[in-house]
Structures are given as C-alpha cells and as structure tokens.
Amino acid sequence: MKKYLWVFLTLICIGILTVLNFPVGSKALSITFHSFIEMLFIIPPVFILLGLLDVWVPRERMVKYMGNGSGLKGVLLSLFIGSAAAGPLYAAFPVSAVLMRKGTSFFNVMVFIGAWSTTKIPMILFEIESLGAAFAITRLLIDIPGIIIIAFLLSKICSKEEIKDIYEGAEKD
C-alpha cells in the first residue's frame, strides 16, 4: 500500500482543489477519469507484447540486432520499433526496460524513446491531416536527426557506471 502513497496525496490535493474551486476541481477529475479509461484501453496490449518479447526473443538475437556494435541496422530498427508503437510516452519506459534487459545498447534505447515520443507513424498521418503535409514532414525531417543527436549526447555525457546502474535497475523487475 505504501507504493500508492503519492496517489493518495495527489487525490487529496485534487479533493481540496475541488472544495476551493469546484469547476476546476471537477474538470480535473473528469479529465483524470477520461485518461484512466484511455490508459485501460491502450495499456494492456503494450504490456502483453512486452511479456511476449521478454519470453520469446532470445537475448543473443537482440544483442546482435540492437546491441553494441549493431551499427546502422540497430539505429534503424530502434527508430522503426519506436515509430510503429502506439500509446503515450510513459508506456515506452517499461518497454525500454525489457529492451535493456535483452542487451539493447543504451544509445539504441534512447533512439527508441525518441522515436516513440515523436515520430509515431499513426500520429504523423494525423498530423498531416490537421496541420498540413509541409508542417508534418518538416518536423519529421528535423526530428530524426534530433533524436539521434540527443541519444548520442546522452550516451556520451553519462559515465559507464551510471549506464551500468540503469541496466541493473532494469534487471530487477
């Protein structure tokens, strides 16, 4: 139950907010309810896929395709897996823990997170519809090098020990 301490504290804060300012508070609760329903709808397949990935894909194969020294192939594969994903960014983090456990290089994990956050294929189609092809494609063309540069900088700035700690954390669950 201790795990849910912050959930209760946040609920209490929103409760107080509702008492002080009913319209804002009730709106917060109704948006939360909608995101909760959305989460229940989108999240289950992501976690089932994560379990299947964990059980069926052998570590050696993952290392070969996405590990250190997987080169351009690894980067492209990380970009593709991230872009083909569905669901909010916070669902990408548990998936990346499995990728790390399977021996994906840190750089590729960061590319995967970048792609999940911003180059998701279904979202791009939607973006073209709403904001026009020029806007969406310009953003895509600048995002891909951006994702790779950010992933590169992150994997260079952090020391080997820090990255090792993150990988050990991913082993835990």
Added chain:
Amino acid sequence: MDSYLLYVITMVLLLLSFFKDREKTRIAIKKGWKAFENILPEFLVVILFVGAVLAVLDPQTISKLIGEDSGLTGVVSAALVGSVTLIPGFIAFPTAALLLRAGAGYMQIGAFISALMMVGVVTMPVEIKYFGKKMTILRNMMAFIFSFVVAFVIKKVMG
C-alpha cells in the same frame, strides 16, 4: 484507430504464442502483468497530475499565452505549456490547428507540438523509476532545447 490495430497484432501474436507453447505464454502474460503492476502507482499519479494541469490550462488559456504577436515570449510559453501537458495526439493536432486559425504563429505551434511530444514533466516520476534522476532531467532538458530548433526550422519553412 491505431489502438485497434495494436489489439489485432497483440491477439495474433498471443494466439501464435499460445499454440506454440502454453507455458511460455502464461509466463509472458504474468511478466506483462507484473511490469504493469510495478509501474501502476506512477501511472496513476501521472494521470491525476495531467487532469489537474489540463483543468487549469484549457485551450482558451493556451491560446492567450501563445496567440498572435506573442513573439519570443510566446515561443517560450508554448514550449513550457507543451512540456507540462500530456495531450494525446488526436486532440493535440486539431487543437494546434485551431490555435493557428486563432492567430498563433507557426513558430509557437512548432515549439508547442515538439515540447508536447518529447518533453514530459508530468511523466517524470515514471521515467525516473527506469532511468534515474540525472538521465531523466538531461533527456527532458535536451528535448526542451531541441523544441526551439524545431520551432525555428518550422518558421523558416512555413514562413
């Protein structure tokens, strides 16, 4: 729409897995459930936060912050608003289109969309659990700075 596709793919793979090896499939589902249960408290905090933030920052408030002639301040506000909100794309893009029609500049919208997708202040509790504080803060800071690059390029291209 894409979530239905996700369900179809998951079902096909799950059935395939089930026919090949029941025991392994059972373990896979158990592992998925454990991973979900493990992160559920953080997920709940995130969606509660999102509810509170979006209740305060409604489209009218956002359009005031990044409306026409808001200039560089508008770009910074746009990136900040994008960073603290978590709006699904199917709402974010039409909202952005409305904001554009209401007079927001391309530069502001570019910063808003980019920060919205890549920077996640409210999702930090989840990210920290997997990547630690330092990495989480660094990634979000870099993504924040990058959204200005996107804003600038979008402005150059869209005029």
